[in-house]
Amino acid sequence: MPVQYPEGIKAPNFQKLKLVPFPDQYTHYLGENHFQFLNLKQNFKEEINWNYLGHGKLWAYHLNYFDYLHQPEMEWETGKALIESFLQDPQNRPEGMDPYPISLRTINWIKFFSKHDRYPQEIVDSLYGQYQVLTKKLEYHLLGNHLLENGFSLLFGVVFFQDEKLIRLARKILKAELKEQILEDGAHFELSPMYHVILLQRALDGYNLLIHNNNELQDVEQQLKEVIQKMVNWLYTIMFSNGDIPMFNDSADGQALEPKIILSYAQQFGFTPKNIELKESGYRKFEAGDFEIVADVGEVGPNYQPGHAHSDALSFVLYHQGKPIIVDRGISTYEKNQTREEERSTASHNTIVVNGKEQTDVWGGFRVGRRAKPVIITDGEDHLKATHTGYDYLGINHIREWKINDHEIVIRDEINGGNKESVAYIHLHPDIKPVKIEEGVFKLKSLILTHENLTSSAIEKYSYCTGFNKKKDASCLKLTFDKEFKTHIISN
Structure with missing residues (x-):
């Protein structure tokens, strides 16, 4: 049975909050009940359908997050009217009363109150009621970033209500999840750079809250301070000189704010970024001349929650002269469909497919097997x-x-054991139009790619994801070989 929203509840006393300015969010409310999330628009005209599933569950979740309260030029009266629309029938909000949207919405409402220094009692009462629901629906069954978001929401409730x-x-x-989920080198353990940025912003909001308001959580404040510095350093190290992050695992444009904005937010509180040695996350960053390369030699993520993982062992991305050349294709959907499976597959990454098999079994939207x-x-x-070990079951290494x-x-691939047909995939950014000079030799703007021990080569089309539900045509090199293969990427 779903937990019912407690009608008629009265909030205890609350304290007005002080927060230093936090970053604006992307614009998702277009006015007159017209919204755009995940690159899909919906105009509700007369009345907002808070349970609208016409664009999928994730779109409905975004509608119920209320991030748009913090988009540029959002006025108090407009935001308050949107909140009141939601509150017309909170008992009938099955999507909005799931614990994840509750967590994000309660944070956004409290931040909105603080920014405008207005605290309507009816909305405050509802906010307290939503916390009563959240405490009974904490996401221990999902763990990962969901449970951490639950914790950050409770933190805002603590300081606001002193409950x-x-x-x-x-x-x-x-205390438990920050220790568990933030690795020693500072990465979030689900190994998605996108979620890392989102959770770093949330951690900074929590720190902003604690250092500027009365509370009894000095131990959490100290832990957050240590964790944030690690997360800042990891982000600063892994991002490219133009501010991009590698789109490893479940990462997409338009969800997290730009890393440079988050790093600037962190510097308001004295968190100065520095380059570190990447270790536990399994990512490695190299910079030489005009080259920037990030390689993935890490595991799929936590064993008990690999839902955002892809089959991408030994993949890499490459920037040259500050521009993307070889890229991860990213993702365009969380729906359980063929597109989702394809975007998570081995062949969608810059690595080797042997005998047409997957390194890692990814299925069912957020499932991982072997x-x-x-x-x-x-x-x-x-x-x-x-x-x-992804091909051990084939007797191949x-x-x-x-x-x-x-x-x-120079990238050298070696395939040992078994009957093998090996294919190396290299996904190029849409701006890169490869020119085949001769067999195994390609020109990519200011770079030349040459290949040794090549059996055959082809230039194929693929869909590069520029956000959810948004793609561009791009080129992929499909290179077949036998046992040993060498790629030279030469600055021209």
């Missing part, structure tokens, strides 16, 4: 060598080695 029950829950969840476990062999400043200098990157 003892919320204090116990917030402390319990945040999974590849990478093993790092050499981990140096300009040299990385690794293998993985794939080893990949990267060597980087100012003028050239």
Whole structure:
């Protein structure tokens, strides 16, 4: 049975909050009950349907998050009217009263109150009622970023209402999950750079709240301070010089704010970013001459929650002169369909497919079965060598080695054992139009790609994701070989 919204509840006393300015969100409310999320528009005209599923559940969730309260030029009266529309019948909000949207919405409402220094009692009462629902629906069944978002929401409820029950829950969840979910090198353990940015912003909002308002959570504040510095350093290290992040695993444009905006927000509180040595996340960043490359030699994510993982062992992305050249295609949907399976598949990443098989079984939208476990062999400043267990069930072993200098990157692939047909995929940014000079030799603007021990090569089309439900045509190199294969990427 779903937990019912408690009607007629009265909130306890609350304290007006102080928050230093936080970043604006993207514009999703277009006025007159017209919204756009995930690159899909919907005009409700007379009355907002808060349960609208015509664009899928994720779209409905975004409608109920209320992030748009913090878009540029959102006025108090407009935001208040949207909140009141939601509150006309909170008992009949099945999508909005799921714990994840409750968590984001309660944070957004409290931030909106603080920004305008207005606290309508009826809305405050409803806010407290929503916290009563959340405490009974905490997402221990999903864990991961969902439970952490529950914890951050409770943190805002704690400081706003000074409620003892919320204090116990917030402390319990945040202390445990921050320790569990933020790796030693600072990455969020689901290994999606997009979710890392989203959760770093949430952590900064929580820190903003704690240092500027009365509370009894100094231990959580100290833990947040340490965690945020690690997360800032990881983001600063992995992002490219133009401010992009690699779109590994479930990452898409238009969801998280730009990393530079979040790093600027962090600097307001004294978190100065610095380059670090990437370790536990399994990502490795190399910079040499005009080359920037990030390689993925990490695991699929936490064993008990790999839902945002892809089959991408030993994949990589490459920027040259500050521009994307070889890219991860990203994602365009969370729906359980063929597109979702394809975007998570081995062939959609810059790695090797052997005998047409997957390194890791990804299925059902957010499911992972048998999974590849990478093993790092050499981990140096300009040299990385690794293998993985993804083809052990075929009696086959794939080893990949990267060597980087100012003028050239050399990638060597070795396939050992079994009957094999190996294909290397290289996905190019839509702005890159490859020119085949001769067999195994391609020109990519300012770069030349040459290949040794090539059996055949082809330029194929693929769909590069520029956000949810938004794609561009782009080119992919499909390169077949037998046992050993070498790629030279040369600055022209």
